[in-house]
Amino acid sequence: MSNCVFCRIVAGEVPAEVLFANDYVVTILDINPIHYGHALVIPRKHVRGFLELEPDCYAPLLDAAKTVSAALVDALNLEGYNLFSNNGRIAGQSVFHFHLHITPRYENDDIRFVLKLKKYNDGEMKQYADRIRQNIKHA
């Protein structure tokens, strides 16, 4: 038996409110929602994070995210939603089985992502871009 709670949900060993499932993904309601209807799109295959996803999972993940986002918009009359993934403990990942979050948003919902935006100094933006471009590896 896996000690990964999402693997156990995928295997049907742990109950969850499943919204949508196919051969590649299971989409459930988050048990601790940021807002009611907060959903998680989980690949059936255990991978720790985004960089470990297999290419055959890309399209099914986004298809499921779009299908469930549309259902959330219609069912809960959303004014918007956030689609995101936390990768690594420092980024807020708490279950180390990759998943996408879909979080309902409304006017005055009192949900805030606290950001302290930075400014690049002269030439610094190009330096960052150059470092990143030098590490782009084509699939």
Ligand SMILES: [Zn+2]
């Ligand atoms: Zn897992």
